[in-house]
Amino acid sequence: DISHQPPEFVRQHFPTIHEKLLGLGIDMTKGPIPVVPAQHYTCGGIKIGLDAKTDLPGLWAAGECTESGLHGANRLASNSLLECFVFGEAAAKNILECWDTLDDPPAILAWDESRVTDSDEEVVIKQNWTEIRRFMWNYVGIVRTTKRLERAAHRIRLLREEVEDYYGHFRVTTDLIELRNLLECANLIVQSALSRKESRGLHFITDYPVTDPVARDTVLIP
Ligand SMILES: Cc1cc2nc3c(=O)[nH]c(=O)nc-3n(C[C@H](O)[C@H](O)[C@H](O)COP(=O)(O)OP(=O)(O)OC[C@H]3O[C@@H](n4cnc5c(N)ncnc54)[C@H](O)[C@@H]3O)c2cc1C
Structure with a gap:
C-alpha cells in the first residue's frame, strides 16, 4: 500500500506498474495493490553432480529442474540464474569431454499406431x-x-x-x-x-x- 504518498510521487516513481495496474482497474494512488502468493521456484529435482551429470547415461541437467546441492530447503536468493550459467557450462564441458565415448542411442522400434484411434474426448x-x-x-x-x-x-x-x-x-x-x-x-x-x-x-x-x-x-x- 503506497496510497499514503501523494499521487504525483507514485506516478513518478512507479510509472510502469502504475500504468499496468490502471489497465487492470487498480489505482495504486488511491488504495492497496492486491497481492497473492505464487510459486516462484521449484525446490528439489533431478540429482546432478558438479559436472551436471545425472545417473542416467547420456542425460545432463542444469537449472531449476535439478538438485545440485546449491540450495537447501530454501532457495538461495538470486542464485538461480547464476546456477543456470554455472551448471550449463559444466554440462557443456562434460559433454564435450565424453562425447567420443558416448554410446550410440539404442535402436528405436518403428512407431505402431495400428491399435489406437484419434480421441474424440480431448x-x-x-x-x-x-x-x-x-x-x-x-x-x-x-x-x-x-x-x-x-x-x-x-x-x-x-x-x-x-x-x-x-x-x-x-x-x-x-x-x-x-x-x-x-x-x-x-x-x-x-x-x-x-x-x-x-x-x-x-x-x-x-x-x-x-x-x-x-x-x-x-x-x-x-
Ligand atoms: C517471478 C520470478 C522472479 C525471479 N527472480 C529471480 C532473480 O531475481 N534472480 C534469480 O537468480 N532467479 C530468479 N528467479 C528464478 C529463475 O528465473 C529461474 O530459476 C530460472 O529462470 C530457471 O531457468 P531454467 O532454465 O532452469 O528453467 P526455465 O527458465 O523454466 O526453462 C525451462 C524451459 O523448458 C521449456 N520446456 C518446458 N517443457 C518443455 C517440453 N516439454 N519440451 C520442450 N521445452 C520445454 C520451457 O518453455 C522453458 O523455456 C525468478 C523466478 C520467477 C518466476
Missing part, C-alpha cells in the same frame, strides 16, 4: 490438467498437512489410471505426454513431502511444525 486432457493444477495449489501449496497431501496422492492415483487408460487407446499428443509428465512430477513432490516429518525452510507442514535438530534427506531413490 476435453478429458484439459480437465485433468486443470484438476492437477488446482489440487497441487490447494493441497500441496505453501502450508501443507498430511491429510491434504494424502488427498492429493489419492487424486494422483485416480488420474494416473485414467491417463494410462487413455494413453493405451488413443493416439498420443504432446498435451497427453505432458499431462503424464505433470502427474509424475506431482507424484514425486507429494511422495517426498509425505516422507518429511518436520518443517524446514519453505517446506512447512502443520502436523510437524518443528525443525529436526539434524536434517534428513527426503530424496526419492527408485
